[in-house]
Amino acid sequence: MPDLRARAVVDLDVPGPVISRHLYGHFAEHLGRCIYGGFYVGEDSSIPHERGIRLDVVEALKGIGIPNLRWPGGCFADEYHWRDGIGPKQSRPRMVNTHWGDVVENNHFGTHEFMDLCEMLGADAYVSGNVGSGSVQEMSDWVEYLTRDGDSPMASLRRENGRDEPWKVPFWGIGNEAWGCGGNFTAPQFASEARRYATFCRDHGDNKLYRIAAGASDDDVTWTTALMEALSCLGCQRDPKNIFQAISFHYYTLAGTWEHKGSATSFSTEDYYATMSKAQDIERIISAHARIMDAYDPGRKVGLVLDEWGTWWDVEEGTNPGFLYQQNTVRDALVAAVHFDAFHRNADRLVMANIAQTVNVLQAMLLTDAETGALVLTPTYHVFEMNRGHHDATSLAVHVLDAPDTREADGRSLQVVSASASTTGSAALLSLSNLDAEASLTIEVDLRGRTVSSATARVLTGDSAAAHNTAEAPDAVAPIALDTELESGTLRVTLPAHSFATVSLELA
Structure with a gap:
């Protein structure tokens, strides 16, 4: 041609807004082989590791300057009870991961392991709290356990489990997909719950939480409207109430339907162009949420966070359908490139984004094989690396x-x-x-x-x-x-x- x-x-x-490095954030859920067999191989593995965390995975991700990591979900977050993942591994209770494969979770990768991982990566922690099946007290205690110094009940429990100093946890999620797996709330119901939960997620010492209320699917601005009304009034010139500091939304790119998403590696030219068109539509969706937020918050005090995005295809043949393992092609890399261009243009309102997911799940950076020790850098990984110069740039x-x-x-x-x-x-x-x-x-x-x-x-x-x-x-x-x-x-x-x-x- x-x-x-x-x-x-x-x-x-002619400078524009600063592109936060956190627009290049990542997401790691207890789903398939993202945590177990991806980040975490266990302390008995022959693969080089530190306290069970796979070292070549850490080194590869340091190569793209991973700025933050969201955990433990996803849908898993709203059935996760953090106390099950602390203390001696052999005494941690098991649970069933009902969302992803109906497999038994042994809770060997918990709070301390996640914070170890963040420290090894040099990444900020983004902890997603349980609203769906948890309680305000449970979430408040987790914040205290992680971030409080001194002689408080949760700080003492943390010390009993081997960590003296509190951690820095900048980002805290109030629920996940509350319109669906996170509790099937209506938007007004969840807006009320988000205010309540966020109120009891305290700042301890010099750790200041950036609280992110779970928001919409795609362009459902009903959720953004309800959450902004929980903080401010339409057309007000007053600053929004400082209860939560950001609102999230999720957006996935696929060429087919949710029931038949299509193959990651076998697709027609028509499928390819449909995928690129769906990827470019992210600009319209960001703008839709931003317009609602501007009406309630013209000073742009409240951030917009896209904490799940990426391609979603049918799983690779022969793999567990609940593990969401898919290959990653040039098409996926271009979807990432298109998203980043839109993120850069909207950096005055969009403050964070988290691709789903980092290892072995959906649009992953890395594909690993725990049996052979293989590690593969995907085309999407290379887009993140090539774009690293945009981090915190103007x-x-x-x-x-x-x-x-x-x-x-x-x-x-x-x-x-x-x-x-x-x-x-x-x-x-x-x-x-x-x-x-x-x-x-x-x-x-x-x-x-x-x-x-x-x-x-x-x-x-x-x-x-x-x-x-x-x-x-x-x-x-x-x-x-x-x-x-x-x-x-x-x-x-x-x-x-x-x-x-x-x-x-x-x-x-």
Whole structure:
């Protein structure tokens, strides 16, 4: 097919909002092989580990600068009772994980193990509390156990279990998917519960909780409206009540229906474009929630958090359907790239996002095999690594002036060019995606406002949009160098079909 062409402008001297590193957060649920056989192999494993935590997994995730980790769920959070996961492992009670495979959970990975993991990763903890089957007292005690110093009942219990100093826990979730597995509440019912639970999640010492109330599925702004009404009044100029500090929502990308989501690796060109269209729709959904929040909170004191997002396909053949294990292709990587571009553009309201999930579940960074010890970096992992320069950087608007014609996919118009940019000091990073399945794209970017002294680029793609990595071919999809032309402030780069690239700019 003939080469596609596009033209864009970036004003390097016109800063936008800061892109929080927490938009690159992660999610680890007691689901399938995310925790057991993923992060945690146990203290008797022959795989190198520290207190049962797999060391090569930790090192791989440190390579993408994982900023925060959400745990223990997900739906699992609302049937998890934290006291079952402390103390000697051999005496911890077992439970049935009713949501994910109906398997027996031995609670060997609990609070202390999770906080060990966060410390090893250098990541902030995001603990999701149990509203669905728990109590206000249970959640309040967990906060005290984790974060209080001195001679309190829960601090003493923590010391009995081997940890003297309290931990820092910045992020605290008030429930999960309260409209469904988290209790089947109505929005007004849960708004009342969120106020009550959040009130008793205390700040202890210098640990200040950022409380995140569970919110909507997709674009159901009823939930955002009810939660904002619990904090403020419509059109008020007063600051919202400081009860909870953020509202979450969830959004998954799939090409089919919930009953038949489609294969992760075997899909048509039509399926591919439907997936990209569904991914681009995240911009509309973020904007819908943001507009509601702006009406109640024009000063943007309350944050918006997308704490579950990513692709969801049918499980790999021969695996437990409750374990949600799926392969990860170039298509998945481009879904991530499109989301990050939208996150960067909405960084004034969107403060955190958590991809689902980190290891062996849904759109994972890593695929592991506990028996062979294999570890595979997925194409999505590489997008996170290539975009690392955006962490805590100042966003820059990318104005696409000339672009190829849009495609119609899944009832929506699909833009085949996706882009975002940021700057930090004397450097800038430009992210570019060519979503066309078959044609390459040459894009010229007019870089204005500052002198650019050099440009280096990398590109991620594969033989097809279904290309993926395995233990036998771990680098089938991996970033490689990409040629650039830089002349008189104009950058020219050609992106292969179905590819993602980053261009690092040195600024004079």
